[in-house]
Amino acid sequence: MKSKRLPTQDYIGPQIKTLSILIEKKMNAQLVANGINLTGTQISILAFLYDHQKTVTQKEIELKFKISHPTVRGIIWRLVALNLVETTTSDQDRRQILLILSTQGQKFMKENLKIIQDPAKKMESRLRDNIREPEYEIFQQVLHQMINNLQ
Numbered sequence: 001m002k003s004k005r006l007p008t009q010d011y012i013g014p015q016i017k018t019l020s021i022l023i024e025k026k027m028n029a030q031l032v033a034n035g036i037n038l039t040g041t042q043i044s045i046l047a048f049l050y051d052h053q054k055t056v057t058q059k060e061i062e063l064k065f066k067i068s069h070p071t072v073r074g075i076i077w078r079l080v081a082l083n084l085v086e087t088t089t090s091d092q093d094r095r096q097i098l099l100i101l102s103t104q105g106q107k108f109m110k111e112n113l114k115i116i117q118d119p120a121k122k123m124e125s126r127l128r129d130n131i132r133e134p135e136y137e138i139f140q141q142v143l144h145q146m147i148n149n150l151q
Helices: 012-033 040-052 058-065 069-081 103-128 133-150
Strands: 085-089 097-101
Touching (some): 012 040, 040 097, 040 103, 058 069
Antiparallel strands (some): 085 097
């Protein structure tokens, strides 16, 4: 008897995962090519801290980027080791880890903002190649709804 196989290539989850991996690999390669030895996730967290220009909790990072506590902790430890981020604990709740860009982190972001943003803009443009604006808008709506469905 012939076994039934699931048509997993038609499932949206694996396709989105593949797209995510491809984007991450290409973006990380662009960072390295520009002399930045950080991952896209590390850069995203630095950019988040840079944009906020204030102390942010580790929990806010976990929620914003939808990544686990241990993963965020590891990323933060690496950024602290590179002297790009400083951590303290909250006076109100000693369990809360507070994050802020160090002086070196501020300088890094100012000096590399264009190098970081340009590949991201190019990637966004490349992703939209051969997709008409109405199709893109529908895709965005569907993607947002899928994310909301899982939250």
